[in-house]
Amino acid sequence: MANINQNQDREQWGSKIGFILAAAGSAVGLGNLWKFPYMAGKNGGGAFVLVYFIILFLVGFTLMLAEIVLGRHTQLNAIGAYRKIRKNWAWVGGLGVLAGFLILSFYSVVGGWVINYIVKSLTGALNVSDAEVLGGMFGELISGTTVPIFYHGLFMLATLLIVFGGIGGGIEKSSKIMMPALFIMIIILAIRSMTLPGAVEGIKYLLVPDFSKITIGVILDALGQVFFSLSLGMGCMITYGSYLSKDTNIPQSATIIPLIDTGVALLAGLAVLPAVFAFGFEPSAGPGLIFITFPAVFAQMPLGSLFAVMFFVLVLFAALSSSISLLEVCVAYVVDEWKMNRKVTTIVLGVVIFLIGIPCSLSLGPWSDITLLPGKGFFDTFDFVSSNILLPLGGLLLCIFVGWIWGTDNAIKEATNDGNLEFKLSGAWAFLVKYVGPVAILLVFIRSLL
Structure with missing residues (x-):
């Protein structure tokens, strides 16, 4: 009777692989494709990757397990999960729900840019090798009025339609299509990039660590990247965990998901850095890598238009x-x-988030003079509040809650299905969630505020 839970009507994942692909999909986002290659480029390549892997185990796996266990134990949403165990902690889950709401309002705007660039690459508009011209094209798009809002609406509609289908028929089904397709495309792009003349320098830079490059700054950057890459502290994994049946091996899932996420990030590094090195570009900061540098690289490749569409x-x-x-x-x-x-609910929330995204889009153009925080418009304010305050705070309080309030013994009992599953690292995990996680996240928090 493994599927019976506290909430009889609650949907559940149809399969273990469905849950893993959906959870990995939640973790794999724009940050893997532009931020990881950029952070690696900025922080000494291989040195950053090595530190990233160590922190992935110490912090990534620790928090991933804590969130999934909390979700499955309570079979409730982010707020309900905290409330069920300790009533006066419900507000911590509220931070996650608020973070998800704010992030999606501006994330959807960026998603709209991506759809616009698919159209541009299909029509041949991106077949330009001059980064300056491409920079102007990107600037014109994001500072526009109706065009970026139209594409933001398209992206939000696609998101809404998938969630509308529910857990099994919407999220799980789409993840089973998108995640394997994503892997196939990124492997093809990485192979193409690595076989370009002069690409070897980029491969060596990413994969061969220079230990002299490991500094406190590199460690803190890797810590921040692990934290944000895995969608931790925003209630996603609590929510996804709440749809799990009682016979799921959580320690195994919490290991596989960060590894898939990191695999995609590494492949993105191998798709981006060798090509960037081969054509003499610098791995520039932020979305410019996706929307300016990479189109310039594709324009100089044989079959570049095809690879641009695929990318x-x-x-x-x-x-x-x-x-x-x-x-x-x-x-x-x-x-x-x-x-x-x-x-x-899905339709109402989708429409509200779309409407809140409109000022985020306009703040990069016609409304650029309207500021909420000093020097920050709607887009940058929502980004700062969610990424620099709500997520680290949510992750810090999650560690304290699971480690000290609910207690690691109860969490391990849930993770092992009352001792029926082996969890060899349970002692190490308990130590990490109680001591290492809070300290590491506190460092991320302080640094992100500075």
């Missing part, structure tokens, strides 16, 4: 697999707490 479809799948988890965090909260119909 932007890959980026779209990565963005969608994350956006559906962000919307699901909000939907699960309303459905659980207010007992509202799932389909109605």
Whole structure:
């Protein structure tokens, strides 16, 4: 009777692989495709990758397990999960729901840019090798009025339609298509990039660590990247964990998901850095790598237009697999707490988030003079508040809650299905969640505020 849980009507994942692909999809997002290659490029390549792997185990696996266990134990949304164990901690889950809501409002705007670039690459508009011209094209798109809002609406509609289908028929089904397709496309792009003349320097830079490059700054950057890459602290994994049956091996899942996420990040590094080195570009900061540098690289490749289309479809799948988890965090909260119909909730929240995304889009153009925080418009304010305050705070309080309030003994009991499953690292995990996790996240928090 493994599928019986506290909430009889609650949907569940149809299969173990469905859950793993959906959870990995939540973790794999735009950050893997532009931020990881950029961070590696900025922080000494192989040195950064090595530190990243160590922190992935110490912090990534630790928090991933804590969130999934909390979700499955309570079979509730992010707020309900905290409340069920300790009533006065419900607000911590509220931080996650708010973070998901804010992030999706501006993330959807970026998702819209990606759809626009798929159209541009299909029509040949990106067949330009001059980075300056491409920079102007990108600037014109994001500072526009109706065009970016139209594409933001398209992206939000795609997200809404997937979540509308529910856990099995929507999120799981789409993840089973998007994640394997994402892997195939990124492997093809990495192979193409690595076989370019002069690409060897980029491969060596990414994979061969220079230990002299490991500094406190590199460690803190790797810590921040692990934390944000895995979608930790925003209730996604609590929500996804709440749809798990009692016979799922959580320690195994919590190991596989970060490894898939890192595999995609590494492949993205191998797709980006060798090509960037081969054509003499610098791995520039932020989204410019996707929207300016890479189109310039494709324009100089044989069959470049084909690879450009493939690349932007890959980026779209990565963005969608994350956006559906962000919307699901909000939907699960309303459905659980207010007992509202799932389909109605999805439509209402989708429309509200789309409307809030409009000022985020306009703040990069016509509304650029309107600021909420000093020097920050809507887009940058929502990004700063969610990424630099709500997520680290949510992760820090998660560690304290699971480690000290609920207790690691109870968490391990849930993770091992009352001792029926082996969890060899249970002692190490308990130590990490109680002591290492909080200290590591506190460092991320302090640094992100500075």
